[in-house]
Amino acid sequence: MSEKHVIPVGTYVGIFTALIALTGLTVWVAFHDFGSMNTVIAVGIACIKALLVALFFMHLKYSARILWLYAGTAIAFFILLITITLSDYRSREWFPTPKAWSQPTATAPGASH
């Protein structure tokens, strides 16, 4: 399945050209107002570029499937980190803060323990 696969030079040059074109596209998009979609488009283009680099320059397309699992693990842990951290930060205003938490005290927090 994964014996050495020599990718033709033409493919590399094609991928490189696509990467340069996508860089131009991401700059073009940044100067046009798509509202809140600007960031989504920017990250989307970056993901496509990263995928092209991984699949062809890093030969992932022709590699053993366990390497796909490894690459997927990296993405999964990134999503896990962001989701859990953001769900904390973004939900903080959802509930009222108990008054005692926000009142300044004479002693430093934790000093009484």
Added chain:
Amino acid sequence: MSSASQANEHVAHHFESAEQQRQSAQLGMWAFLVTEVMFFSGLFAAYIIYRSLYPEAWTVGSHMLSIGLGGFNTIILLCSSLTMALAVHAAQTDKRGASARWIILTIVLGLAFLGVKMVEYSAKIEHHLVPGAHFHLDPAQELANLQAAGVQVGDHLRHAMETVNTAHVQLFFSLYFAITGLHALHMIIGIGVMIWLLKTTIEGRYSSAYINPVEVSGLYWHFVDIVWIFLFPLLYLVGRH
């Protein structure tokens, strides 16, 4: 595929075949790259949280960076990824001289990237944009400068410039220096690896039967390129419209 007997001299005793050894090398490098993704993830998480809390500071901070230099560096890195891929290709097809030349070009492009980065850093230092006691930013003055330079200032940017808290812009620049600094460190290490790769390539250690070090060094180099692919839009292109 090369038969085991052909590649025998390169196969360590604990591997069954050259192919198994090659896959193990790749797996090892990918495992390392997964930890690298997690390493950078912490900084990206900080970026996402603070950007979601202080979007106007990100718009203002991003406008203090040069798209020209950042874009130029993006193209340099993409070129270096191509030359690295071609170095691996040349090694796969037994073209040692070509492989060495592509590696040299990769090193030159890597150094060019760091050179541009140095120009950018020194400009930020000169303009007092390094977080800390000497940080100084006058958004009203910057807005006037942009208008004087004939830049079409949209409502989005004007609003950000008028309402921004410069302490939050310091946060943007803290993350800018931390992330690009860590990335630059990876580039420096990558160039070190490339110099070693060049030396061993010239010594004739690799042939189509054995190119594992060339391949895994390439994986690392491309990974560093991927990090920059995300950094360019996330740092230089925020709120430009």
